[in-house]
Amino acid sequence: MRSAHGCIVHREGIESLPPNHHDPDLGESLGEAIVKKMSWMFCLALAASVAAQEASPSNAPTAIVIRAGTLIDGKSDTPRQNQVIVIRGNRIESVSDSANAKIPTGAKIIDLSKATVLPGLIDSHTHIFLQGEDPAEGGYDANILNAPLALRAARATVAARRALEQGFTTLRDVETEGAGYGDVGIKQAIDRGYIPGPRLFVATRAISTTGGYMLEGYAPELNMPKGAQIVDGPVEARKAAREQLDHGADWIKVYMTHRSWVGKNGELVSQPTLTLEELKAIVDETHGWGKKVACHAYGGIGLRRALDGGCDSIEHGLDLDDAAVAQMLKQGTWYVPTLSPYYYAWEPADTPAGQRDRLRAAVHEPSFRKAVKAGVKIVFGTDMGGIPWTDPIAQEFSRMVEFGMPPMDAIQSATSRAASMLDMEGKIGVVAPGAFADVVALSGDPLRDVKLLEKVDFVMKDGKVFRDDLSAGSR
Numbered sequence: 001m002r003s004a005h006g007c008i009v010h011r012e013g014i015e016s017l018p019p020n021h022h023d024p025d026l027g028e029s030l031g032e033a034i035v036k037k038m039s040w041m042f043c044l045a046l047a048a049s050v051a052a053q054e055a056s057p058s059n060a061p062t063a064i065v066i067r068a069g070t071l072i073d074g075k076s077d078t079p080r081q082n083q084v085i086v087i088r089g090n091r092i093e094s095v096s097d098s099a100n101a102k103i104p105t106g107a108k109i110i111d112l113s114k115a116t117v118l119p120g121l122i123d124s125h126t127h128i129f130l131q132g133e134d135p136a137e138g139g140y141d142a143n144i145l146n147a148p149l150a151l152r153a154a155r156a157t158v159a160a161r162r163a164l165e166q167g168f169t170t171l172r173d174v175e176t177e178g179a180g181y182g183d184v185g186i187k188q189a190i191d192r193g194y195i196p197g198p199r200l201f202v203a204t205r206a207i208s209t210t211g212g213y214m215l216e217g218y219a220p221e222l223n224m225p226k227g228a229q230i231v232d233g234p235v236e237a238r239k240a241a242r243e244q245l246d247h248g249a250d251w252i253k254v255y256m257t258h259r260s261w262v263g264k265n266g267e268l269v270s271q272p273t274l275t276l277e278e279l280k281a282i283v284d285e286t287h288g289w290g291k292k293v294a295c296h297a298y299g300g301i302g303l304r305r306a307l308d309g310g311c312d313s314i315e316h317g318l319d320l321d322d323a324a325v326a327q328m329l330k331q332g333t334w335y336v337p338t339l340s341p342y343y344y345a346w347e348p349a350d351t352p353a354g355q356r357d358r359l360r361a362a363v364h365e366p367s368f369r370k371a372v373k374a375g376v377k378i379v380f381g382t383d384m385g386g387i388p389w390t391d392p393i394a395q396e397f398s399r400m401v402e403f404g405m406p407p408m409d410a411i412q413s414a415t416s417r418a419a420s421m422l423d424m425e426g427k428i429g430v431v432a433p434g435a436f437a438d439v440v441a442l443s444g445d446p447l448r449d450v451k452l453l454e455k456v457d458f459v460m461k462d463g464k465v466f467r468d469d470l471s472a473g474s475r
């Protein structure tokens with residue numbers, strides 16, 4: 001529902017066209033001003049009548065009732081059996097034991113009494129505009145050099161749909177890799193109902209420095225396009241953040257490290273990118289807008305700058321030392337480890353890139369274990385797009401559990417904990433009264449086998465069933 005200039009009131013598919021499209025910033029005549037004032041009175045009257053309709057029970061949306069065999073609500077540490085979830089419109093109205101549940105008359109019943117029900121899942125590190133960087137298809141560079149923007153948008157549309165099909169009802173998509181503000185457009189298309197997809201939190205272009213992002217390795221005479229917005233100096237850094245926030249970024253994404261290689265003593269070395277002053281300018285600007293900064297950082301100097309500069313989330317964090325873990329705990333920094341891609345496709349072992357790939361994997365596991373043990377706020381993220389979108393998104397759960405995270409903790413990292421990083425606590429990532437009705441279900445017990453999360457068979461987003469291969473009524 002828009003209320004800034006003109007009024008659009010969305011309720012149950014009723015839409016009143018804005019009576020006035022005039023932008024007040026462009027100036028207006030007295031006549032126009034009077035017409036606008038009358039339009040506003042009309043708007044107010046309309047809004048009041050819609051509110052009155054909502055208050056009247058006879059016009060309340062038909063309730064949907066989900067019978068949940070087992071409910072993992074995203075926040076509690078123990079599952080509950082035989083729960084009844086009442087949904088009205090796009091919100092959860094109540095959750096109760098089936099013994100004392102009141103089923104509203106005329107409610108549509110969805111029988112998931114043999115299934116495990118969870119809140120819609122949240123992946124907090126994706127790239128819907130990347131497609132797996134298959135070298136056979138030209139790798140990363142082909143995305144930028146060969147693909148028309150419309151092709152990239154079409155493939156991003158498919159990626160968004162795939163995520164929803166797999167039960168991921170929210171994504172934090174952390175940069176478009178050269179596709180500009182395409183993520184803002186896809187988000188609008190989803191929100192307006194043109195295409196199916198998860199709720200999107202978008203980071204738009206991302207920010208790095210000269211020498212700090214692809215495309216690279218071309219003749220220096222060529223002015224190659226870059227997969228991120230390149231800045232040098234705090235003034236340019238702040239300006240880039242302002243531009244991106246102005247054009248719809250929900251988060252700002254920065255690269256604090258770029259290249260990495262095996263050092264003299266066999267250690268992982270990561271090239272730092274933004275200086276502390278540059279990062280501080282971005283963080284200060286972004287926090288002023290009430291938004292947060294996600295920082296790609298592996299380890300060493302870049303990671304230290306990321307933490308000293310006030311990054312809200314560390315992405316990847318391959319090589320966290322004890323000091324970094326202590327600082328993350330002290331500052332309440334979120335950690336999105338994206339384990340899967342580092343165990344995915346390695347270059348041949350006898351090449352420098354292959355040795356680097358193996359070292360990255362070797363340092364990431366102990367780093368992650370250390371963070372779990374210390375109680376760092378770990379959030380589920382996959383780097384899908386770096387991994388092909390044809391792969392199961394939920395494969396990350398198995399890695400997290402393999403590396404020492406209890407299954408319930410892993411589930412909460414993709415539900416209530418992610419919601420709180422996104423400032424959506426109580427609204428998403430939880431099955432509880434007042435939350436948006438984002439609900440998924442699967443057969444079996446994911447606390448025994450987290451791999452089952454790769455087989456979500458029921459998906460509801462915003463109170464609407466998107467897929468149902470599970471409930472008795474679906475067969």
Ligand SMILES: [Zn+2]
Nearest residue numbers: 125127174383
């Ligand atoms: Zn990424």
